Amino acid sequence: MNTTMIAMGVAVLAGVGLVVTLGVLSLLSGGLHFLFARPRVEILKSEKGETGFAFGFKWNAAREPAKFNRIKLRLFNPFGSPTQVEKTVEFSPKSTNFAEDFDMAEAMKQILECDRLDDALLEIEVMASKEGVTHYFSMKVRKFLEKVKSATQTAAEFNEANKVDNSKPVYTIPSRSFIADPLPASNKALKIATNPEFAGQFQSADASAAPQENFAVSKVWIEDGCIVCNACEGIFPEVFEVTDDTCLIRDGAPLDDGLKILEAAEACPTEVIKFNKVG
Incomplete structure (x- = not known):
């Protein structure tokens, strides 16, 4: 009980002090205006x-x-x-x-x-x-x-x-560009197929690679976890049909192009496309 009464007394004194402070500040502001800022x-x-x-x-x-x-x-x-x-x-x-x-x-x-x-x-x-x-x-x-x-x-x-200066300040905005500065000159070159300097090397490598033989598939199915990204349907729409929530294998889908089915399976980000080869 005593603690409650003390807390209430402190709160009342704080409120009174705030009111008095605001009143003094208001009077002081008015006095300064009367002395120094009146017309x-x-x-x-x-x-x-x-x-x-x-x-x-x-x-x-x-x-x-x-x-x-x-x-x-x-x-x-x-x-x-x-x-x-x-x-x-x-x-x-x-x-x-x-x-x-x-x-x-x-x-x-x-x-x-x-x-x-x-x-x-x-x-x-x-x-x-x-x-x-x-x-x-x-x-x-x-x-x-x-x-x-x-x-x-x-x-x-x-x-x-007593002239009032109404001119607006002028701000100088530095010029900026999203184009990078040119790279310094170098005698090094990237060894890629599009670089004419190394085009012959990539052609010979491609020529020596043996083409992969196509194969037939006996069964294709989709496991749980499809995120309907449409990658498989974009590669082989005759076999794969992507709906709102999963992927389906079309009825009567041609299963004689195993390479295309393999490409669709490898393109699947969640690896839910499975198949069995014939034989």
């Missing part, structure tokens, strides 16, 4: 003149796949003039870090000329209209104007620095 806007140097506005936008596209295509500048200045300015610009959808440079015309002019800079607030909204994703960034107008004045990087330079 951010950079104020850049505009090439559109005094009323130009250039910005760069970075975010974790793998964690938040979206195509951003709209930016809005909104001025809140309830104690000064102008009290409110709003300007929205759309551009081609961007799915990775990007920068844009626009002429904001009268809206930018009003923001640059507004008073009570320490009370006025500028809000920047970057939107992906199709996915319904919007990121908000706000700062005092004085700080915004300081960033505009001190910016040195242009939108083109930002895009070049």
Whole structure:
């Protein structure tokens, strides 16, 4: 009983420890993302003149796949003039870090000329209209104007620095051949009948061999162990008939060609063809 209770206690503690560990890891991951990977806007140097506005936008596209295509500048200045300015610009959808440079015309002019800079607030909204994703960034107008004045990087330079390389790696496959390299030259030759150099020797040997006399057979039979390989029927189909599971001797089979029956018996891999010669 005590052992069972101890085992259950250890199991419960292990489960609680696992849950706590997963929770801590989740919180740590979220904290790191908030500190280092959250979306951010950079104020850049505009090439559109005094009323130009250039910005760069970075975010974790793998964690938040979206195509951003709209930016809005909104001025809140309830104690000064102008009290409110709003300007929205759309551009081609961007799915990775990007920068844009626009002429904001009268809206930018009003923001640059507004008073009570320490009370006025500028809000920047970057939107992906199709996915319904919007990121908000706000700062005092004085700080915004300081960033505009001190910016040195242009939108083109930002895009070049954050360009994504989509080129595919090139793998070189070594060439292989199934044709063997030629054998080294040699003065040796194979002594075989097909080699013209030794053809005469094989012909004389064949000529000296006496032909085997044919004979008649009184009985042919098949013992157990036939593997229905069809070798015998291929040699002497008038005598042998191979079925699905064995071999049979045909009725009225000619038994006067003993050499052919002998050839079939010697070709049988299981040696189950037997016969008796006449006499």
